[in-house]
Amino acid sequence: MDANFLVVLSAVLLTSIPPSSCSLEPYDMLYDEAVRAFYSGDYSGVVRTMEEALSSYAGVRRSRVRCRLRCQDQHPFGAAVSELGFFDVVLRRAACMDGCIEQDIGVQSRHKISEDVVQDFNRRIPYNYLQLAYLKLKQPDKAAAAAHTYFQANPEHVEMSQNLEQYKDRQGVKEHHFVDREARPHQRSFSAAVNLYEQGDYVEASVLFEEALVEYYKADVECRALCQGPHRFEGHDHLRYRYSLYEVISDHFTQVLHCEHECVRDLATRPGRLSPMENYLPLHYDYLQYAYFQVERVEEALQCALTYLLFHEGDEFMTENVDFYQEMLGHDSEPREEAARYLRRHKQELELLLIGSQTMGVDFTEGNYWSSSGGRDDSTRIPSGTDGGLEYVPLTEKKNVNVAASQPLKEGGPLLHNNVRLVYNSAELNGTQRVLLDHVISEDECVDLQQLAHMVTLAGDGYNGRTSPHTPNEKFEGATVLKALQYGYEGRVPMKSARLFYDASERVRSVVESYFLLNSTLHFSYTHLVCRTAITGQQDHRNDLSHPIHADNCLLDPEANECWKEPPAYTQRDYSALLYLNGDFEGGEFIFTQMDAKTVTATVKPKCGRVVAFSSGGENPHGVKAVTNGRRCAVALWFTLDPLFREMERLQADEVIQTLITQSGLGHGLDINPKDEL
Numbered sequence: 001m002d003a004n005f006l007v008v009l010s011a012v013l014l015t016s017i018p019p020s021s022c023s024l025e026p027y028d029m030l031y032d033e034a035v036r037a038f039y040s041g042d043y044s045g046v047v048r049t050m051e052e053a054l055s056s057y058a059g060v061r062r063s064r065v066r067c068r069l070r071c072q073d074q075h076p077f078g079a080a081v082s083e084l085g086f087f088d089v090v091l092r093r094a095a096c097m098d099g100c101i102e103q104d105i106g107v108q109s110r111h112k113i114s115e116d117v118v119q120d121f122n123r124r125i126p127y128n129y130l131q132l133a134y135l136k137l138k139q140p141d142k143a144a145a146a147a148h149t150y151f152q153a154n155p156e157h158v159e160m161s162q163n164l165e166q167y168k169d170r171q172g173v174k175e176h177h178f179v180d181r182e183a184r185p186h187q188r189s190f191s192a193a194v195n196l197y198e199q200g201d202y203v204e205a206s207v208l209f210e211e212a213l214v215e216y217y218k219a220d221v222e223c224r225a226l227c228q229g230p231h232r233f234e235g236h237d238h239l240r241y242r243y244s245l246y247e248v249i250s251d252h253f254t255q256v257l258h259c260e261h262e263c264v265r266d267l268a269t270r271p272g273r274l275s276p277m278e279n280y281l282p283l284h285y286d287y288l289q290y291a292y293f294q295v296e297r298v299e300e301a302l303q304c305a306l307t308y309l310l311f312h313e314g315d316e317f318m319t320e321n322v323d324f325y326q327e328m329l330g331h332d333s334e335p336r337e338e339a340a341r342y343l344r345r346h347k348q349e350l351e352l353l354l355i356g357s358q359t360m361g362v363d364f365t366e367g368n369y370w371s372s373s374g375g376r377d378d379s380t381r382i383p384s385g386t387d388g389g390l391e392y393v394p395l396t397e398k399k400n401v402n403v404a405a406s407q408p409l410k411e412g413g414p415l416l417h418n419n420v421r422l423v424y425n426s427a428e429l430n431g432t433q434r435v436l437l438d439h440v441i442s443e444d445e446c447v448d449l450q451q452l453a454h455m456v457t458l459a460g461d462g463y464n465g466r467t468s469p470h471t472p473n474e475k476f477e478g479a480t481v482l483k484a485l486q487y488g489y490e491g492r493v494p495m496k497s498a499r500l501f502y503d504a505s506e507r508v509r510s511v512v513e514s515y516f517l518l519n520s521t522l523h524f525s526y527t528h529l530v531c532r533t534a535i536t537g538q539q540d541h542r543n544d545l546s547h548p549i550h551a552d553n554c555l556l557d558p559e560a561n562e563c564w565k566e567p568p569a570y571t572q573r574d575y576s577a578l579l580y581l582n583g584d585f586e587g588g589e590f591i592f593t594q595m596d597a598k599t600v601t602a603t604v605k606p607k608c609g610r611v612v613a614f615s616s617g618g619e620n621p622h623g624v625k626a627v628t629n630g631r632r633c634a635v636a637l638w639f640t641l642d643p644l645f646r647e648m649e650r651l652q653a654d655e656v657i658q659t660l661i662t663q664s665g666l667g668h669g670l671d672i673n674p675k676d677e678l
Contacts, residue, residue: 023105024056024059024060024105025052026056026113027053027054027056027057027060027113028053028117030049030050030052030053030056031049031050031053031117031120031121031126033045033049034046034049034050034053034129038132038472041537043134043136043137044137046130046133047130047133047137050126050129051130053126054121054126059105061226063101063104063105064101064225064226065222065225065226067100067101067104068097068228069225070096070100071093071096072093072225072228074093074096076089122153123154124149124152124153124154124271127150127181128146128150128160128471128472129472130142130143131146131147131150131163132472132538134146140167140170140172140173141172141177142177143167144167144170144173144178145177145178146181147160147163147164147167148164148178148179148180149179149181151164152180152182152183152270153182153271154548160543162543163543164178180271182271184215184219184267185215185219186212186215186216186267187212187270189209189212189215190208190209190212190284192208193205193206193208193211193212194287196208197209197287197291202291203295205287205291206288206291206292206295209284209287209288213284213338216267217338217342219267220263220342223260223267224260224263227256227259227260227263250356251356254353254356254357257349257352257353257356258353260349261346261349261350261353264281267280267281281311281339282308282311282312285304285305285308285311285336285339286304286318288300288304289302289304289305289308289318289321292304298328298329299329299333301321301325302322302329302332302333303333303334303336304336305318305321305322305325306333306335307335307336307340309322309335310335310339310340310343311339311343409433409516409615410516410517411425411426411433411435411515411516411517412425412515412517413516413517414515415437415511415515416510416511416514417440417511419439419442420437420438420440421437421438422435422436423436423437423438424436424602429592429601430592430601431601431602431614431619431620432615432620433516433615433619434592434602434612434613434615435512435515435516435611435612435614436604436612437515437611437612438607438609438611440504440507440508440511440579440611441504441579441608443608445500445609446582446608446609448497448500449497449501449529449633449635450581450582450633451497452484452493452497452500452501453477453479453531454531455487455492455493456479456483456487456493456529457477457478457479457531470545470547470548471544471545471546471547473535473538473539473542473544473626474535474538474546474626474627475533476530477530477532477533478529478530478531479528479529480527480649481498481501481502481505481527481529481649481650481653482649482650482652482653482656484497485498485499485656489656495660499657501635502653502657504579504635505524505527505579505635505637508579508611508613508635508637509524509577509637509639511611511613512575512577512613513639516575516613516615518641520641521641521643522574522639522640522641523639523640523641523643523646523647524637524638524640524646524650525573525638525639525640525645525646525647526570526637526638526647527635527637527638527647527649527650528635528636528637529633529634529636530633530634530636531631531632531633531634532546532624532627532631532632532633533627533630533631533632534585534587534628534629534630534631539628542626542628544626545623545625546587546588546623546624546625546626546627546632547623548623549591549593549597549598549622549623550621550622550623551616551621552576552616552620552638553565553569553570553574553616553617554566554569554571555568555569556595556597556618556621558595558597558598561595561596562618563595563617563618563621565617565618570616570638572644572645573616573638573639573640574616574639574640574642575614575615575638576613576614576615576616576620576636576637576638576639577611577612577613577614578606578611578612578634578636578637579609579610579634579635579637580606580607580609580634581608581634581635582606582607582608582632583605583610584630585627585629585630585632586628586630587625587626587627587628588606588624588625588626588627589603589604589605589606589625590603590604590606590612590622590623591604591623591624591625592614592620592622593622595618597621597623606632606634616638
């Protein structure tokens with residue numbers, strides 16, 4: 001390594017960092033403490049620590065934005081005129097950000113927050129806990145605000161909407177209590193402006209539209225700053241081994257640039273929605289040009305009309321408006337500079353993204369960021385005005401699950417085992433690629449697996465230790481096949497029971513593959529022994545679901561009646577199945593719905609040995625009704641037709657089983673082949 005480079009590196013690393021001026025307790029620890037308080041019935045503790053967790057979460061975000069912007073200004077890449085200069089800027093900027101954030105929030109900046117917790121805060125799960133805690137504390141006004149905030153990001157949660165209706169009838173709850181505590185300022189101002197516009201109050205509407213634009217460009221700066229953090233992308237881990245330093249740097253910068261480029265989409269998307277508001281940013285200028293015309297501010301109307309044409313060059317109606325305004329004024333004008341600068345940067349980013357994607361051999365398709373989906377003219381033609389409708393369209397070319405499958409969908413193949421019985425096929429379940437089977441395992445085997453679940457899941461092996469990933473009203477526990485086999489080796493559970501878990505899941509896999517007449521091998525994608533237990537004292541007036549309506553390989557968008565096959569959905573999953581171990585509980589029915597996530601098309605009551613299996617796409621939205629009493633246990637299985645996405649823990653479990661067969665002759669059990677094809 002270059003000696004001068006080492007000198008620069010040493011100088012940066014030895015730079016003194018001022019002591020912390022304050023310290024924020026990590027929000028994941030506060031969150032965990034609040035959840036524990038919830039289950040212990042300490043609702044005052046829930047409110048105190050959950051509010052602190054939300055405050056800490058917001059504080060960390062503010063600090064990261066501020067520090068990244070400050071350090072970016074202090075160490076611009078424009079100063080990097082050589083290779084050494086480039087690394088100098090990178091290292092100094094990194095040291096600047098570390099020091100700035102640590103000074104802002106203390107050692108919290110060094111604490112790694114798990115992705116699961118981050119997603120909980122993104123999905124506003126803390127507000128669900130707060131709603132219930134405030135209700136227990138007889139503070140319905142604050143409970144209503146928490147419920148409303150949660151519902152904005154979870155509009156498919158039908159039960160929460162029912163809760164909100166009940167809050168309206170409670171004494172002490174007023175209309176102004178239903179506030180979104182996480183509302184984004186630019187969207188709040190825009191919505192308020194549209195309401196005023198539709199009422200004909202063009203003066204106040206124009207003020208709020210201008211405010212919305214200021215907030216939009218501010219939010220864009222913050223969004224882009226947050227993109228400057230670490231990135232981890234599926235399928236990119238191999239880069240460190242196969243490519244040079246500059247190719248790895250290029251890949252990272254391409255990913256960051258893509259994140260920044262997609263801020264257009266993020267800022268136009270309301271919480272809980274997958275599709276952005278159509279033509280969002282240009283609509284501000286469209287509304288403004290007509291509002292200003294109505295109040296005889298023609299100069300501003302012309303400027304906004306010209307700005308709209310930056311996004312939609314040659315738009316017929318807006319071009320007519322421009323001509324009309326120019327004729328009234330007797331002179332021309334210029335579009336707004338902030339929008340022109342914004343679009344220039346957007347186009348430059350696109351050029352760089354195309355270079356980066358070509359360099360790394362990654363497919364990239366530019367999103368249709370401004371245009372409407374159906375060819376509808378969004379601009380307002382003088383003197384008709386606009387309809388003010390807020391429609392939602394996809395802005396990126398996503399894979400719609402309604403596209404025809406690559407192979408014909410068939411079913412009705414042999415069930416492989418004499419005791420397995422077909423209960424209902426797809427038609428009888430009012431859907432496609434669905435089946436309900438009984439007697440897949442015996443009563444004794446159900447009892448054995450329930451006992452195994454009790455012993456293994458006591459270790460807390462749920463979704464990364466989270467007690468209730470879907471609802472605070474149930475305790476959630478789970479274990480993988482490999483964990484069960486490890487416990488068997490350690491003598492903590494009977495090896496026979498651990499082996500039964502492995503064998504039963506393989507039996508389900510083989511039956512599903514055969515019944516749906518698949519032309520290729522079905523591989524395990526994930527296997528989970530899961531129990532959900534109703535929490536005593538938390539079932540009064542309960543209206544939520546044990547597992548909200550969703551699809552397994554795509555992001556369900558009930559408003560648009562679509563399902564987008566894109567991350568963070570598990571797009572590699574092709575088929576799903578649930579093997580039930582018991583039925584001695586209340587609630588917990590499995591339900592299929594239409595894409596609206598509301599209309600139930602079929603209901604399955606769990607019982608020992610019953611299996612419901614189905615294709616994993618948007619054709620099969622499903623969920624689980626609340627478990628209101630007792631403990632519901634099942635083996636949840638997801639499968640893939642792509643061997644590249646085989647479950648790694650399953651492959652390790654295969655090796656364990658092969659070792660057992662070789663060493664101990666423990667190959668007895670269910671009549672299956674113990675190892676997937678490799």
